[in-house]
Amino acid sequence: MPPVEGKYMDIDSPIDGKIIGRVAVSSPADVAAAVQAAQRASVGWSALTVKARCAIVHRLYELIRDNSEELARLITLEHGKNHIEAMGDVSKGNETVEYACGMPTMLQGNILEVSRGIQCSDKLVPVGIVGSIVPFNFPFMVPMWTTPIALACGNVVILKPSEKVPLTMWRTMQLFKQAGFPDGVVQVVNGCAEVVTSLCDNPGINLVTFVGSSKVAELVTLRARANGKRVLALGGAKNHLVAAQDCNISMTASDVVNSFTGCCGQRCMAASVLLTDGHQPELVAQIVARASTLIPGSSESRHVGPVIDKLALNRIHAYLERTEGKILLDGRRWTTENPNGYWIGPTVILHTNPTEPAMREEIFGPVLSIYECKDRDEAISIENGNPYGNAACIYTTSGAVAQWYCNRFSAGMLGVNVGVPVPREPFSFGGINKSSFGDGDITGAACIALMTKRIKITTKWNPPANIAAGDWMS
Numbered sequence: 333m334p335p336v337e338g339k340y341m342d343i344d345s346p347i348d349g350k351i352i353g354r355v356a357v358s359s360p361a362d363v364a365a366a367v368q369a370a371q372r373a374s375v376g377w378s379a380l381t382v383k384a385r386c387a388i389v390h391r392l393y394e395l396i397r398d399n400s401e402e403l404a405r406l407i408t409l410e411h412g413k414n415h416i417e418a419m420g421d422v423s424k425g426n427e428t429v430e431y432a433c434g435m436p437t438m439l440q441g442n443i444l445e446v447s448r449g450i451q452c453s454d455k456l457v458p459v460g461i462v463g464s465i466v467p468f469n470f471p472f473m474v475p476m477w478t479t480p481i482a483l484a485c486g487n488v489v490i491l492k493p494s495e496k497v498p499l500t501m502w503r504t505m506q507l508f509k510q511a512g513f514p515d516g517v518v519q520v521v522n523g524c525a526e527v528v529t530s531l532c533d534n535p536g537i538n539l540v541t542f543v544g545s546s547k548v549a550e551l552v553t554l555r556a557r558a559n560g561k562r563v564l565a566l567g568g569a570k571n572h573l574v575a576a577q578d579c580n581i582s583m584t585a586s587d588v589v590n591s592f593t594g595c596c597g598q599r600c601m602a603a604s605v606l607l608t609d610g611h612q613p614e615l616v617a618q619i620v621a622r623a624s625t626l627i628p629g630s631s632e633s634r635h636v637g638p639v640i641d642k643l644a645l646n647r648i649h650a651y652l653e654r655t656e657g658k659i660l661l662d663g664r665r666w667t668t669e670n671p672n673g674y675w676i677g678p679t680v681i682l683h684t685n686p687t688e689p690a691m692r693e694e695i696f697g698p699v700l701s702i703y704e705c706k707d708r709d710e711a712i713s714i715e716n717g718n719p720y721g722n723a724a725c726i727y728t729t730s731g732a733v734a735q736w737y738c739n740r741f742s743a744g745m746l747g748v749n750v751g752v753p754v755p756r757e758p759f760s761f762g763g764i765n766k767s768s769f770g771d772g773d774i775t776g777a778a779c780i781a782l783m784t785k786r787i788k789i790t791t792k793w794n795p796p797a798n799i800a801a802g803d804w805m806s
Contacts, residue, residue, distance in 0.1 A: 335522075336361040343498065346412040346638040347630060348672040353410075355498040358521040363490070363530035366519045370461045370488045371536055373516030378458050378486040382436050389484050392511035393429045396422065399507060403500060407471050410497045412637035412673075413595050414630045425476030428775055431757040432480035438780055439485065451791045456784040458486035459562060460538035463531035465552070467544045468494035468640050469598045475501060477761065477775045478541050478783075479518065485783040487539075489518045492531065496640055498522050532556045539782070541774060542566065543600075545694075546720070546766045553769035563770040564782055566762065568694040569600045569722035572715040573751055574607045574737060575615055576708070579727035583749065585618035587727070588700070591751030593626060593678045596637050597698035598644075600767070601723050601745070601752045605691060606702045607711040616682070616702060620661050623678040623700075628666050638674040639697055645674040648697040655690045657683035663698060686714050694720070708736070716742045721765030725751050744768065 339357035344350060356362075377385070396403070404418035413421070441455040462482045466474045475491055482489050493501040501520055508518050521527055528548075532540055532555040540556040542549055546567030556563035573591065575584055591603035608615065629635030639645050645667065652664060663677025679699045683691055691701050705711040715724055725747035726737035734748045744763040747753030755761060755776070762773030772782040 335359065336365070341495065343410060343496070345409055346640050346674045347409070349674070353499055355495065355502075355522050357495075358492075358523040358527050360526065360530040362523075363521055363527060363534055366490045366521055367461060367534050367536040369516035369519060370490055373514055374458075374460060374488045377483075377488055377514060377517050380486070382439050382484065382486070385486065386433050386435050386484050388512045389429060389435075389480055390433045392480070392508060392513075393426060393433060395507045395511055396426045396429060396504075399503075400426070403472060403503060406500045406503055407497075408630050408637075410499045411468065411471055411640065412630055414632065414635040414637055416633050417595050417637075421470050421473045425470075425473035428473075428476045428757060429480040431776070432484040435481075435484035435780075438777070439784070446790075449792055452788065453791070454786050454788045456485070456780070457787055458482075459783060459785055460487060461536055462487045462489045462783065463492070463534075463537045463540045464489055465492045465528055465531060465540070465542040465544070466494060468496040469595065469600075471497040471500035472504065474543050475504070477543075478779065481775070481779045482783050483513070483518060485780060487783055488516065490531065490537070491518065491520050492527055493520065493522065495522060495524055528552065529555070532561070533559055535559070537561060539563065540565075541782075543774070544568075546769075549769050550766075557770075562782070564762075564772055564774060565769040566600070566774060567720070567767050567769065568696075569602075569720045569763065569767050570604045570692065570694050570718045571601060571720075571723040571725075571743070572605045572607055572711075572718065573603050573725045573727065574609065574708075574711050574715070575612060576609050576726060576728040576730070576733050576737075577612070578729045578733065579615070580729060580749075581612075581615050581618060584727040585615055585622055587749065587751045588619055589622045589626075589678070591725075592700040593623060593636050593698045594752070596639050596676075598639060598696055599752075600763075601754055603700060603725075603751050604695065605714075606700060607714060608702065608704050609708050609711055610706070611704060616660070616680075619700070619702075620680050623661055623680060626678055628670055628675050628677065636678065636698060638670075639676060641674055644696065645676060648676055648695055648699065651690045651693075651695050651699065652679060652681075655681055655683075656685050656688050657681040657690065657701070660702075692718060712737070712740045716740070719766040720763070722763035722767040723747065723753055725749070725753060 549565035549567035666677035760773030760776035760778035
C-alpha cells in the first residue's frame with residue numbers, strides 16, 4: 333500500500349550510478365499500521381499447527397528455488413555483487429527456509445512424571461510480532477536468517493530491508509504471497525533511521541532483530557530494551573586471519589584472497605587483517621599475485637563488483653590515503669578507470685604499525701592489511717586486542733597449532749583453514765564482544781530459542797473417590 337506521507341526515494345545501481353527504481357519511504361504511521369495488521373494476523377497464524385505453517389514455508393522454499401535466477405539478477409543490479417555471489421546469496425538464504433521446514437521436529441516439548449501423580453511438561457510458543465532490520469550487503473540471505481524461522485515458530489514479521497537494496501525483498505514478498513502466507517503475517521516497511529526508531533518504540537512489537545554497524549546495533553539494543561522488548565543486534569567486525577609457519581601456502585593464499593575480495597569485502601565475515609607468524613614473503617607474494625588477476629565486473633567468478641555507494645567508496649579511499657603502511661596492490665585505479673559507479677579494486681597493505689586505523693577499524697571493502705608478527709603470542713595479542721569478535725581463522729597443517737589458536741581467539745566463529753567460517757544450520761550465526769548485542773544468535777537452534785517462549789506446565793489430578801489414596805494412578 334502507498335506510504336501515508338506519500339514519500340518515495342530513488343534507488344541507483346552501484347554498477348553505473350543509474351536510477352533503477354523507486355521505493356516508498358515509510359513513516360511512524362506506516363509502522364503503526366503494519367503493527368495493527370500484524371496483530372490481527374497473529375491470532376490466526378499462531379493458532380495453526382506447526383505442520384500447517386511449515387507446509388506454507390515449504391511452498392516458499394520451492395518458489396525461491398524456482399525463481400533463484402531472477403532474484404540473483406535483482407541482487408546484482410541493486411547491490412553489484414557478481415552473479416555467482418548473488419546466486420550464493422539466494423541459495424544460502426533458502427537453506428534457512430529449508431531448515432525452518434523442519435520446525436515440527438524442533439518445537440516438540442518435554443514431558444516427565446516428576447513424582448507420583450505429578451507430571452511436568454513444557455511447550456514453545458511464539459513471542460508475537462518480530463521487527464527485523466537488515467543491512468544492504470546480503471539483500472536476500474540476511475532477511476532469511478530470521479524471517480522463515482520466526483514464521484514457522486508462529487510469529488508474524490515486519491521486515492525493514494536496507495533502503496539501498498529494497499528491490500530484492502519487494503520481489504521476495506510476492507513469493508511469500510504466492511506461497512500462501514495470509515495478509516499481515518509478513519510485511520515490509522521501507523525507510524531509514526525513523527523507521528528503525530519506530531520499530532524499537534512501538535509497544536506492539538515484542539522482538540527486534542538487527543544486523544548492521546556496531547554503533548547502531550548498540551543503540552538499537554539499548555532503545556528496544558528500554559521499551560521492554562527482546563532484542564538481538566549484530567554489529568561490525570575486524571576479522572583476523574593468522575598464517576602459521578607450516579601453512580599450505582597455495583591454499584592459504586587462495587582462501588585469503590577469496591575472503592577479503594568476495595562480495596567486494598562487504599560482509600561482516602570478510603578477512604580484514606592477515607597476521608603472519610614470522611617472515612612469510614612467498615605467501616604475501618602469492619596473495620598479491622592472485623588478487624591482481626581479479627577484474628571489475630558482475631558476471632564472472634573472477635569479477636569483483638563495486639561497493640554500495642559513493643559514501644562507502646570515499647571512506648575506503650580515506651583509509652588508503654592516510655595509511656602508514658606500504659601499499660603492495662592499489663585498487664584505486666579501478667575508481668579512475670570506471671568513473672560510472674562505485675568501483676575500487678582489491679588492495680593489499682603491508683603494515684609496520686599494528687595500531688594504525690586501517691589495522692583496527694572496520695573498512696568494509698576489498699582491503700587486506702598484513703602484519704608480520706614476531707611470534708604467535710604477538711598474533712594472539714593483536715587479535716584479542718580488537719574490540720570486535722565475529723570471526724578469526726588459523727591456517728596451519730598442525731592440529732596442535734590449530735587447537736592452540738582456537739583456545740585463545742576472541743571471536744564467536746572460528747575457522748581452521750577456512751577464511752569465512754560461517755556456520756550453517758543447526759549451528760547458529762553470531763559473534764561476541766562488540767560484534768553482538770542482546771540475546772542469542774540469529775540462525776539455527778539458537779534462533780528458535782530467540783523466537784519462542786518456553787511455557788512450563790505442572791499437572792496433578794485429584795484421585796477418584798472410589799480409589800484408595802496412593803493407588804489412583806494405577
